[in-house]
Amino acid sequence: MKRTCYLCEHDTPVELPESLIDAAAKGNVVIFAGAGVSTEVPAVFPVNMYTEVVQELQIESGASFPTVMQIYEDRNGRPDLIRKIWQRFDYADSFPGLREDATRFHRELATMPYISEIITTNWDRYFEHECGAIPIVSGADYALHSLPNRKVYKIHGSIDAPSSIVATSNDYQEVLESLKGNAIGGTLRHLLATKTAVFIGYSLSDSDFVEIYTTLTAGMSNMRPRGYIVSPFPPANASDFDLTVLQTGGDHFLRHLKKAVSDRHEHYLLDDVYNRIKKARRVIAHEHMRVQELDHKKFPGVVYCLSYQDGLLDACNRILARRKTGEYSDGTRVHHLLHGYDEMNKSKKKEGNYWDASYIEGYMNGLTLLLLEDEEDTEHLPLFFCFSRRDLLDFNKAKKAIKNLRKRRPKKWQAAADISARIDADMVPQHTPFL
Structure with a gap:
């Protein structure tokens, strides 16, 4: 039986305003994310938490989310409410398929380095884990506010700090009052007043959203930037909030904006x-194993080839590990990094530190993979290195260059022999990611 993909069926084409695209490119967009971009969709759980609690309490639906949570807490106690919330996330995270569906939006946002601030009412840790965001949950967290990393302002608390969770009507009243005067509220008002706000995963018929929005925008003039709400189901009252509707799914919107x-x-x-980086890493790792079989005592030049490949692999591994921050999706930043490493490489060679210079050569070539215009250019990536005049693409040519190093570059051979002398014959020379 063919299964309908809930996450895809609402990905309708949408025309993005030029002003929104320009604002994003300049880093002037702030995302306001609700439960509709996390676990509370049919693709993750058959029923959302609201329905589950209503059924468990055997009460009529229709009351607001915090009212229902308040009833649950009054009957069962705060610990049981927190446990129920925690168990939903724990269950979703225990099945890779469910977690993947719950984090599609987050993984799409991850590689958009120009989106550096997120406001959310969600309790999950997905913006932290999938987008590399620093969580700002309480005033004390402002100690990390000056860091250049992406930030997520969690106005309803975090599952990682159970005492911070805002779920019941009593909790809502407390947080609404605090947002009027605390540091987080001030920051959010500043963001909404100066940046283009895009609301995703919310229903404008939800009284809880209305209260938050009204509290944060109270007293703002109509001079603040135009805001948007992204939803597959266009709310009829969007104009009441001075929001423009973009009718599509959340992760499809991000994908479209990223392309634009x-x-x-x-x-x-x-x-x-x-x-491309994943593909290159597999090839490099295979050739690295072949070079490790060469005797560095007999042919000391092997240490340079291994160091170079260590640099290549470390560059690829770091790029993939830091994908979630989006920092390597910015080509300008990559160019700046390459310039810095090139200067360092020249300095290392001048000092006679050819071990470090080999590593830097590899690391730079790993970064360069990001900037190639044609996928086929990866076939010309030098997989080997031994201070040869030509790029070493072939293992046999690399072996020849390594064996002839003493004759070609006696000074560099001697430096390699000194390194080899300090390493046991049965050990593989390895350059760690420190210079």
Whole structure:
């Protein structure tokens, strides 16, 4: 039986305003994310938490979410309410397929380095884990506010800090009052007043959303930037909030926006580059194993080839590990990194530190993979290195260059022999990611 994909069926084509694209490219978009971009969709759980609790309490539906949670807490106690919330996330995270569906939006946002602030009423930890965001949950967290990393302002608390969770009507009243005067509320009002806000995963008929929105925008003039709400189901009352409707799914909106920004600003790289890095890493790792079989005592030049490949692998591994931050999706930043490493490489060679210089050569070539225009250019990636005049693409040519190093580059051979002398014959020389 063919299964309908809930996450895809609402990905309708949408035309993005030029002003929104420009605002995003300049880093002037803030995302306001609700439960509709996390676990509370049919693709993850058959019923959402609201329905589950209503059925368990055997009460009529229709009351607001915090009212229902308040009834649950009054009957069962706060610990049971927190346990129920925690168990939903724990269950979703225990099945890779469910977690993947719950984090599609987050993984799409991850590689958009120009989106650096997120406001959410969700309790999950997905923005932290999938987008590399620093969570700002309480005033004490502002100690980390000056860090350049992406931030997520969790106005309803976090599952990682159970005492911070805002779920019941009593909780809502407390947080609404605190947002009027605390540091987080001030920051959120500033963001909404100066940046283009995009609301995703919310229903404008939800009284809880209305109260939050009204509290945060109270006293703002109509001079603040135009806001947007992304939803497959266009709310009829969007104009009441001065919001423009973009009718589509959340992750489809991000994907479309990412492409539009990249088309206008080519230094922002599309996600295809990460598949390229994965492919290259597999090839490099295979050739690295072959080079390890060479005797570094007999042919000391092996240490340079291994160091170079360590640099290549470390670059690929770091790029993939830091994908969630989006930092390597910014081609301008990659160019700056390459310039810095090139200067360092020249300095290392001048010092006679050819071990470090080999590593830097590999690391730079790993970064360069991000900037290739044609996928086929990866076939010309030098997989080997031994201070040869030509790029070493072939293992046999690399072995020849390694064996002839003493004759070609006696000074570099001697430096390699000194390194080899300090390493046991049965050990593989390895350059760690420190210079």
